[in-house]
Amino acid sequence: MSTNGQTVNTALPVYTKKDFESGIDPRWCPGCGDFSIINQVQKTLPSVGVKRENIVFVSGIGCSSRFPYYMNNYGMHTLHGRAPSFASGIKVSRPELMVWIVTGDGDALAIGGNHFIHAMRRNLDLKLLMFNNRIYGLTKGQVSPTSELYKKTKTTPHGSPDYPFNPPALALGAGATFVARTIDVEGAHMGGVIKAAAEHKGSVFVEVFQNCPVFNDGAYTFITEKATKADAQLRMEHGKPLLFGKDNKKGIRFNAKSAELEVVTIGQDGVTEADVLVHDAHRADPTIAFMLANLSEKAGFPTPIGVFRDVRKATADEITWEIIGKAKRARST
Amino acid sequence: MSTQASATKSKVQVETVTIRFVGDSGDGMQLTGTEFTKANAIAGADLATFPDYPAEIRAPAGSLAGVSGYQVNFGSREIHTPGDAPDVLVAMNPAALKTNLPDLKTGGMLIVNGGAFTESNLEKAGYKSNPLDDAALKQNYKIFNVDMNKLTETALAGSGLSNKEIARCKNYFALGLMYWLYSRPADPQIESIAKKFAKKPEMADANQKVFRAGHAFGETSEIFFARYEVPASKLPPGTYRNVTGNFATALGFATVAKTTGRQVFLGSYPITPATEILQEMSYFKEHGVVTYQAEDEIAGIGSAIGASFAGALAVTTTSGPGLALKTEMLGLAVIAELPLVVVNVQRGGPSTGMPTKTEQADLLMALYGRHGEAPLPVLAAQSPADCFYAAIEAMKIAVKWMTPVILLTDGYLANGSEPFRIPDPKDLAKVEPKYQTTPNHDGQYMPYLRDAKLIRPWAVPGTPGLEHRIGGLEKDSMTGMVSYDGGNHEKMVKTRAQKIRNVVEDVPDAEVFGQKSGDVLLLSWGGTFGAVRGAAEELVNQGRKVGHVHLRWLNPLPKNLGAVLKGFKKVLVPEVNDGQLATYLRSTFPGLDPLQFNRINGKPLKITELAAKVVELL
Numbered sequence: 021m022s023t024n025g026q027t028v029n030t031a032l033p034v035y036t037k038k039d040f041e042s043g044i045d046p047r048w049c050p051g052c053g054d055f056s057i058i059n060q061v062q063k064t065l066p067s068v069g070v071k072r073e074n075i076v077f078v079s080g081i082g083c084s085s086r087f088p089y090y091m092n093n094y095g096m097h098t099l100h101g102r103a104p105s106f107a108s109g110i111k112v113s114r115p116e117l118m119v120w121i122v123t124g125d126g127d128a129l130a131i132g133g134n135h136f137i138h139a140m141r142r143n144l145d146l147k148l149l150m151f152n153n154r155i156y157g158l159t160k161g162q163v164s165p166t167s168e169l170y171k172k173t174k175t176t177p178h179g180s181p182d183y184p185f186n187p188p189a190l191a192l193g194a195g196a197t198f199v200a201r202t203i204d205v206e207g208a209h210m211g212g213v214i215k216a217a218a219e220h221k222g223s224v225f226v227e228v229f230q231n232c233p234v235f236n237d238g239a240y241t242f243i244t245e246k247a248t249k250a251d252a253q254l255r256m257e258h259g260k261p262l263l264f265g266k267d268n269k270k271g272i273r274f275n276a277k278s279a280e281l282e283v284v285t286i287g288q289d290g291v292t293e294a295d296v297l298v299h300d301a302h303r304a305d306p307t308i309a310f311m312l313a314n315l316s317e318k319a320g321f322p323t324p325i326g327v328f329r330d331v332r333k334a335t336a337d338e339i340t341w342e343i344i345g346k347a348k349r350a351r352s353t
Numbered sequence: 354m355s356t357q358a359s360a361t362k363s364k365v366q367v368e369t370v371t372i373r374f375v376g377d378s379g380d381g382m383q384l385t386g387t388e389f390t391k392a393n394a395i396a397g398a399d400l401a402t403f404p405d406y407p408a409e410i411r412a413p414a415g416s417l418a419g420v421s422g423y424q425v426n427f428g429s430r431e432i433h434t435p436g437d438a439p440d441v442l443v444a445m446n447p448a449a450l451k452t453n454l455p456d457l458k459t460g461g462m463l464i465v466n467g468g469a470f471t472e473s474n475l476e477k478a479g480y481k482s483n484p485l486d487d488a489a490l491k492q493n494y495k496i497f498n499v500d501m502n503k504l505t506e507t508a509l510a511g512s513g514l515s516n517k518e519i520a521r522c523k524n525y526f527a528l529g530l531m532y533w534l535y536s537r538p539a540d541p542q543i544e545s546i547a548k549k550f551a552k553k554p555e556m557a558d559a560n561q562k563v564f565r566a567g568h569a570f571g572e573t574s575e576i577f578f579a580r581y582e583v584p585a586s587k588l589p590p591g592t593y594r595n596v597t598g599n600f601a602t603a604l605g606f607a608t609v610a611k612t613t614g615r616q617v618f619l620g621s622y623p624i625t626p627a628t629e630i631l632q633e634m635s636y637f638k639e640h641g642v643v644t645y646q647a648e649d650e651i652a653g654i655g656s657a658i659g660a661s662f663a664g665a666l667a668v669t670t671t672s673g674p675g676l677a678l679k680t681e682m683l684g685l686a687v688i689a690e691l692p693l694v695v696v697n698v699q700r701g702g703p704s705t706g707m708p709t710k711t712e713q714a715d716l717l718m719a720l721y722g723r724h725g726e727a728p729l730p731v732l733a734a735q736s737p738a739d740c741f742y743a744a745i746e747a748m749k750i751a752v753k754w755m756t757p758v759i760l761l762t763d764g765y766l767a768n769g770s771e772p773f774r775i776p777d778p779k780d781l782a783k784v785e786p787k788y789q790t791t792p793n794h795d796g797q798y799m800p801y802l803r804d805a806k807l808i809r810p811w812a813v814p815g816t817p818g819l820e821h822r823i824g825g826l827e828k829d830s831m832t833g834m835v836s837y838d839g840g841n842h843e844k845m846v847k848t849r850a851q852k853i854r855n856v857v858e859d860v861p862d863a864e865v866f867g868q869k870s871g872d873v874l875l876l877s878w879g880g881t882f883g884a885v886r887g888a889a890e891e892l893v894n895q896g897r898k899v900g901h902v903h904l905r906w907l908n909p910l911p912k913n914l915g916a917v918l919k920g921f922k923k924v925l926v927p928e929v930n931d932g933q934l935a936t937y938l939r940s941t942f943p944g945l946d947p948l949q950f951n952r953i954n955g956k957p958l959k960i961t962e963l964a965a966k967v968v969e970l971l
Contacts, residue, residue: 042822044834073817078659081825088822089835094814096662097824098655099685105647105655106662110814112645113618113660117814135655138648340645344638351639 035066042092048083053204053230054151058090060210061120061149068218070118077120078107080127083158084151084230087122101132104139107146115337118218121148125166126156129185133165140194140223142336147217147224151204152187155236187227188313188328192306197222199309199328203229205244209255209325216327222335243323256312256326261296264322271296272315274308281311283321301330362572364536364582369428371436374527375453376445376466377414378407378421381524385443386423387770388528388545392537393427394595394772397585400427401737401883402770403435403957408625408709415477420452429584433883433890435769437959443527445469445501447478454484463494464530466523468502497576501526501567508566509559518556522563529567536582539568589774596773598737598766599626602696603633605744606668609784610641617748618665620645620656622675625708626764627698630670650678654695658682661691662823664788664813666748670696673715674704676759680723683757685825687727687849690801690809692751692758692786694744699763699879701955710955711765713879714930719759720908720937726846728853730754731907733761735882738773740766743905745782752786754856755809761907763880763929765957790816800833807852857909863902863917870920871898873967876947877927878904878934884958885927891964899967907937915942923970925950927963 033039040062048054065075075093079085081100088095098106103121111119121139128136128150139146155173156162162175166187170179191199198220202213210228217224229240243252254264254272262272263286273284274297284291303309309328316323334342372389376382383404390402405422412419426436441462444450446469457463470483484490485498505523512519525546532539543561550557571577596604610617619642621631635644643665647653654669661667671679676697686693699715701707719731730750734743740762747760789810792798798819801809812819821833829836830844865874867889877885882903889901902917904910918924926935927950935947950966952958 071817073820074815076663076814077822079824088824091822093820094662095820095822095824096659096689097822097826098658099681099825102651102655102682105652106659108647108652109618109620109645109656109659109661109667110663112656113616113643113665114663114814117663134648135652138652340643344643347638 032069032071035072037062037066039072040065040092042090044089046090047086049234051231051233052083053153053228053232054084054087056204056207057149057151057210057228057230058087060207060214062091064211064214064218067215068118074116075118075120076107076110077122078103078110079122080132081158082124082127082156083232084122084124085127101127101130102135103127104132104135104146104148108139108142108144111144111146111337112340115145115341119146121146123148123150124157125150125152125154125187126164129165129187129190137190137194140191140196140225143195143197143223143333145221145223145335145337147220147226149214149217149226149228150187151228151230153230153232153236154184154239155232157232157235161235186313186317188225189310191225192310192313192329195223196225197329197331197333198224199313200225201227201229201325201328203240203244203325204231206325213327216330220330221332243325252322254315254322254324256299256301256324256328258299258301258327258330261293261298263293263296272312273297281315301327303329304331362577363579365579366582366584368430368583369426369432369436370441370535370581370583371424371426371439372441372443372531373422373424373439373453373456374443375420375422375449376524377449378409378411378419379414380421380445381521382421382423382445385524385528386425388542389531390425390427390595390770391545392532392542393425393535393583394593395541396537396583397588398427398429398583399432399586399588400425400595400771401432401435402426403765404768405956406709408707413477415446415448415474417448417452417478420449422449422453427583429586431586432771433887434957434960437961443531445523445527447474447480447484450484451478451480457494459493461494462497463490464497464499464527466501466527467498468500499530499570499576504566504570505563508562512555512559512562514555514559518559522559525560525564526567526570529564529569530571532564533568533571534577534580536580539565588772591774593772593774595770596738596741597629597768597770598734598740598762599629599698599768600633601738601740601773602670602734602744602762603630603637605741606634606748607637607640607642608741608778608781609666609745609748610637612778612781613666613784613786614641615786616641616643616665617668618643618645618657618660619668619670620647620653620660621670622647622650622653624650624672624675626700626767627670627672627675627696629767630696630698650675651682654679654682654693657693658686658689658691661686661693662689662813664811666752666784666786667692668694668696668748670698672698672700672708673702673706673718676715676718677722683729684723684725684727686757687723687729688825688827689823690755690849692755692811694747694751694758694760696744696747696760696762698767699761707955709764711763711880711957712930712953712955713761713763713881713928714933714953715761716878716907716930716933717936719761726850728850728908729756730758730853730856730909731761732758732905733879733907734766735879735903735905737766737769737771741773742782745784749782749784750856750859752784753808753859754806754852755811756853761879766880787811788813788816789819792818799831801828802831803848806855807848854909857912860906860909860911862913863904863911865917866901866903867893868898868900871900872921872971873899873923873925874918874921875899875901875925875927875967876904876918876934876938877901878907881927881929881958884960884963887960888963888967891960892967897967897971904934907934910941918942918945923948925967925970927951927958929953929958
């Protein structure tokens with residue numbers, strides 16, 4: 021039993037996926053990528069070692085933001101773009117709670133851009149999952165801050181004049197300590213990323229490439245088509261060389277002269293596997309992670325998926341309570 | 354000769370006095386004013402203060418725009434306001450004289466720093482000739498021309514300080530002189546300077562010297578022939594401290610944390626004139642206060658609502674423009690029915706308006722300024738010390754009724770100060786949060802299943818078995834699940850409104866001061882209390898059939914208010930806005946057409962002006 025502010029230490033029950041289902045059937049369009057995301061989250065939570073009642077899901081507005089209603093945890097469905105502000109208050113007030121934010125590209129990066137960058141830079145222990153379908157779905161198809169240049173939508177019938185955000189690069193720039201990307205149709209990969217996100221202590225940003233079958237169908241076929249995905253995906257794994265392509269013969273090399281990342285082929289021009297950059301997600305300096313995040317902007321480069329950065333440093337909630345603890349001790353001595 | 358002079362200087366007893374210190378914004382007038390106030394508070398005088406400063410941190414030196422002032426009214430009888438017109442004006446430069454002289458009482462005492470009346474300063478103030486040479490000035494006021502610049506320089510000769518550093522000490526000369534003039538002991542101030550400048554011993558030493566020089570100047574110079582004494586007031590016995598409204602607000606919330614043992618969470622964003630509440634509360638961490646400076650106004654209230662969902666006693670603080678930004682969030686707090694106190698320290702608006710000046714023009718926004726049908730309780734503090742009690746009362750109502758509450762204060766209360774008698778904690782309003790820990794319906798938790806008063810339960814994260822989801826979508830009146838049913842929505846809108854009407858059981862009946870019925874009822878709210886009560890006292894003492902009701906609760910209004918209003922031929926509503934309470938009353942009491950008395954000049958109401966208006970109506 022628990023009352024306000026105090027979670028009680030009792031043994032962790034053995035949970036199954038079902039324990040995290042609220043019993044309400046999700047209402048997303050048939051074929052929506054959101055189904056596979058919630059499926060992976062519900063599959064992952066039994067193994068994260070946190071009691072169900074100590075997990076809170078906070079969302080803003082948009083298709084993705086219906087998420088908390090379908091989870092059997094504490095949940096708040098709040099205002100457009102503002103989820104990080106509520107989540108920040110919950111986490112600062114009750115640091116023992118595990119707080120997730122579920123948001124979309126419009127919610128997090130347009131109307132909520134300010135809250136987003138500040139949640140990331142504070143390094144509050146908040147886990148933000150951003151479903152990126154590169155479109156406004158709930159309002160039926162307008163350009164979003166991640167829509168491509170020249171994209172034709174209902175509000176840009178002649179093509180969008182705006183350059184999109186690169187979300188992982190933005191999160192890295194804002195100071196997120198965990199930054200990852202995954203794809204809705206790659207269930208196993210997504211499960212691994214969500215597990216790593218759950219285990220990270222600090223600000224988490226996970227971008228999920230999520231297909232909207234109604235308003236932006238096929239946005240991610242470039243990276244999900246069987247025939248081409250080996251060349252289009254760069255699967256980053258900590259401690260392993262950044263190899264890709266059908267036979268893992270292509271790799272990413274750091275060119276010290278030009279200070280750029282480049283694609284090389286093992287066996288050509290004397291290139292061996294030893295020349296290929298080894299991925300280090302724990303590197304404190306985010307520069308290489310930022311370069312990797314920007315690869316997807318360049319023609320001829322694969323799009324990285326996996327964990328760009330996973331660095332542990334004191335979180336804002338830890339520091340807040342350390343300061344409060346000191347003030348209380350100073351008072352009592 | 355000098356000692357002889359001092360022996361002959363008589364002491365004149367006065368009941369009350371109003372003194373205004375004015376100078377350049379860099380002259381340290383706020384410090385001079387607060388230190389002089391402290392001396393009077395320690396001496397047991399009742400008092401009220403009014404700092405008045407420009408929005409610019411440092412306007413051009415010597416300019417009219419850069420004049421900063423601090424007015425204090427202290428006395429041996431009850432003091433309601435910082436005083437209408439000063440009896441004494443201490444002007445540190447020509448610009449300060451020019452902007453403030455019109456307020457000085459005819460025959461009042463004018464102490465000027467003659468050293469600052471240079472050609473260049475006179476020109477900056479727009480004077481063609483030195484006003485101190487003006488015959489009319491000498492006729493209308495008692496002028497004391499003291500070259501504080503030079504006297505300060507002399508006191509610090511050989512100190513090794515730069516000219517700039519020396520110039521910055523001259524406010525202590527003025528302070529020392531005023532200590533002497535009003536017979537306040539110098540030693541506590543000498544100690545206070547030592548403390549304030551502990552890290553800069555050379556400045557401590559300099560300021561002490563200059564303060565002593567000012568004090569000695571009063572004693573020894575032949576300019577002053579009398580000094581004054583204001584005896585201690587007959588305040589009820591107890592331990593007093595001088596508080597500003599913002600500090601008292603912070604203290605109120607910290608007291609809630611201490612008395613309930615529950616976390617008080619403040620999510621806020623700096624905005625004039627509310628910032629000090631966030632600053633002060635960040636010093637109360639050891640008492641259970643958690644402060645969070647958010648990235649913007651919206652996140653300030655968002656974090657507070659999040660903390661409230663998590664079980665904290667949540668507060669957000671702001672001023673008008675910030676309240677406008679928070680209104681979408683208020684809608685969410687209303688529909689989710691989460692407890693929250695929103696403090697709006699009103700300032701001159703709209704937009705950036707007059708950020709450092711006071712106003713009461715957010716009343717209608719507080720009452721109505723939301724999307725959808727979103728009523729919530731609104732109350733207002735009436736004096737700087739009352740902000741303490743209003744903060745506690747606001748929180749009591751928020752947690753009891755599971756609703757956001759708006760507490761209105763204003764720039765005048767926020768920066769003004771008065772003695773605050775430290776209360777016995779057991780006399781304070783009880784804040785009693787109740788957390789649901791067990792299912793409330795057939796083994797299930799229904800977050801919107803209400804009690805007889807229509808209050809919903811509060812179950813917070815960490816409570817096993819009560820996991821639930823709430824949010825901004827309309828919810829089923831029973832289960833709290835999302836509902837788009839029109840009939841259910843209408844029922845929920847009416848239920849939430851009725852719940853807020855039910856709060857009236859916690860609203861005390863309106864009390865009439867003066868005549869219980871008669872010719873004119875003065876009906877006021879918020880920070881005008883002191884001026885309106887002062888005017889009412891005067892009128893009642895003159896035997897006029899005048900009453901005064903001051904509203905603490907604006908929503909709901911006291912049950913008996915309608916009956917009280919009927920007892921008077923005329924109702925006059927004095928406000929520092931263009932008639933917002935009057936408008937509200939017209940819609941609430943059909944047929945009532947209150948008369949208005951409005952000032953929107955960034956200043957508190959004046960007792961004399963208001964009393965004159967009432968006499969006109971009689």
